[in-house]
Amino acid sequence: MYVLIIGAGEVGRSIAANLEKSHDVAVVERDPELAEEITYSFDVLSLQGDGTELETLQEAGLEKANLVIACTESDHTNIVICGTAKTASDAFTIARVRRRTLLNTWEGAQSAFGVDFIVCTDLLVAQTIFRISGFPQAQDVEMFAGGLVRMAEFEISPESPLVDQRVMDADEYDSMTFAGVFRDDEMIVAKGDTVFQAGDRIVVIGSPSSVKEFAMATVTDTTSSTNDVVIVGGSEIGFQTAREFEAHGFEPRLIERDHDRAREIAEALPKTFVMESDATDTEFLSREHIDEADIVVAALDSDEKNLLVSLLARRVGVDRTVAVIDNTEYTDLFETVGIDVAINPREETAEEIVRFTRTDQTEKIAMLEHDRAEVIEVELGPESALTGHQIAESMADLPECVVIGAISRDGELITPRGTTVPQAGDRVVLFVDATVLDEVSAVL
Template identity: 30%
Template sequence: MGFFSRAPRVEQLKVVIVGAGEVGYHIAHRLAQESKEVVIIDQSSEALRRVSEVLDVQTFQGSGCSPVVLSDAGVMDADIFLAVTDSDEINIIACLFANAISPDSIKIARIRNEEYNLYQDALTNKPLNISTIINPEIEVIKAIDRMLAVPGAVDFSEFAEGRVKLVGIRVEKGPLVGKKLMAFRDVVPDTNVLIAAIVRGEDLIIPSGRDEIISGDIVYFACKDTSLDVVRSVCGRDMAPVRDVLIIGGGNIGLRLAVLFERKGLHVKLVDKSEARCQYLAEKLNSTLVLRGDGTDQDFLREENVGEMDAVISLTSDEETNILSSLLAKNLGAKKTVTRVNKVAYQPLVSAIGIDHSVSPRLSAVNSILHHIRRGKVLSSVSIRGEGAEALEAIAQADSELVGKPVKDLAMPRGTLLLAIVRGKEVVIPSGDSMIQPDDRIIILSTRENVSRVEQALTVTLKQL
């Protein structure tokens, strides 16, 4: 019987979420789709109405700082407690009472104020015992850094300390266009590369050998780190690294990103409208050229040679400004544009109008939180194309049905694909005859609909079946 052939008997995970804003809503949305027991608490009846009308979750109106509300919401039985309101102070107090009520539950808090992060030990030890602190600003900077790490890529993730890469590249011409995947080895004989997914418009496909690559597809390749140049070469992508960057918006994210780029030795220009803010930025930064100006002023962008930039990153708090400045930069010849979009619903629209990448602090926080609440021996997880699919890195448990069988006999459903097996220092991009051994690291890509089955399969053992 195959690995996925029957549903394992695993206790349902219970998650209590304080905060029904964008972050709380999207986490609840993802978890409800995976049939987890979700309870969401908020003081706003309007926010809770939006949740209850769309999602199959339980709602409680009240303050997340109230131990009575937390008790009534069943925090004592929660496996995971998430405090993700827009207020750092509410999130901290909510974790304080949650720890008193349910000391064994995993607690994750969204905390943005850098001053609190300086005292991380006080937050993660008693009396709070916060397991993980999520800072949306830091998460979005990590996302931008990944986007620029591989020239020519539209998405990029790493697993197993960087030994396994998952890279998405838009394929517009070259030997792969028009090829069915059963002929992939005729074009790419390197067995350390496989095609993990294809994004076509708004559709995400976990492919079979019958699927075909067409011009304009974003193709996700899983490969060893040593085969990354093979992937870029077959896609005909420029391999020149990013060196010259223009950042529009000198807020906290823009400043943090400029500091990171300085450390990496990039040539950075940082633009902000406020004279006072520019003076502050100039004091905080070393090699970055700080400019007072308007990122939506075409003449200003032309004067600053925006057409010669490897990347233009728009990070103001105003979405319209970010979108317009990115479009102007692209029109003037910038090689790559990254745009901050706060509303998650706007994300699909950005690529449709010609902007290369979009980032959302809220969505970055959601993805980071989801990675921390996966069951089983899951080491990391990465969302692909928003909520379309997820790649999970996990440890294969010794007494699981997963081990000791050829991959072709695991009966994985369509929409699920084993990308890599990591055994000690060895990385295997699997074939049908590959076998998973106890304690191997495995990386599995799954569509949203199958994530819960994958997660349960990673948790279940033969004794539970």
């Protein structure tokens, strides 16, 4: 596949890094320094120029492009790029936007703007925050097989009963599979004799009920829940997050300092209790019983402010904190100092876009630990190495760093075991080391 990426910011670079080994990739960037950096950093064609101009796109290979990805920092620029590309090619076009109103307009008019698919960054982040909030202490949560399967990543605390326990001893859940373990900079495929250690980040795949039961029993105390939600910041992400919680029956609290913005949000979200105040005011936090919140989401307009708010929330006794960060280099820092989950909007956007470059049978992907591993959902065809063979036998054709986490067949969940025989049409959810993803995809 020939992929044309316009915009070499964090999203564009992340996509290029993910695709450079498996696809022909060209990147167009207006900034000469960024364009030069791409040339030396990735095995892709880099072109300095304006992606809204047809001549620039054609110079970058528009006529042979299968996919055009517009991911600059400007919503309108991305819309124009896709429209321009459509005038001279049949390439599938993807536009990254932040404003949900553009997404709503596109959804209401088929093929509006000449865009085949829109990725709304703020909405993606809000949905991710909501998913994570439903699983105690989860670092990451994704749905697969139409919601039938959950993938979750948890960190093991020193107090967890999993510490020093083997996978075979902990594997007591009928519809859940231990997939992988991240330990410092090492990725370990979960096997029966793998021993869990404090600080490990473990990945499990299974039914929503089993994953939640596992989390409640081994990762956190059984009293943990998410009922009282506090969102700090009336940014677009903060607004969309409150709206997402409202849509699922919650009545979140939202703190916004600006009077006009606070009033605007209060009028738009009738089930959200909007408080006009400075979230760094400890007296206010105490007076409004913020310490009783089950989760505090920091969605202000800077990483530094989100870090400060999250630390203050932890100091007053909040159980769980989620912070939105723009700088990916801060992710590890945030989690090191005690922030439970740090979410980067650009990483969420890149992950959503990359799935369009997968093979036709790949339904969905989730990137873990900055793409050190991926969880993918694949529909098996008659020629797949897994079809018609017991898993214990067919796994010999796959690299060792692959785990089959779940199988969906005709809307029913099947927990894979060595004697399980996958069939054509099954949707299989696999945990895969990112370095062997292309090799795995070739035999699936």
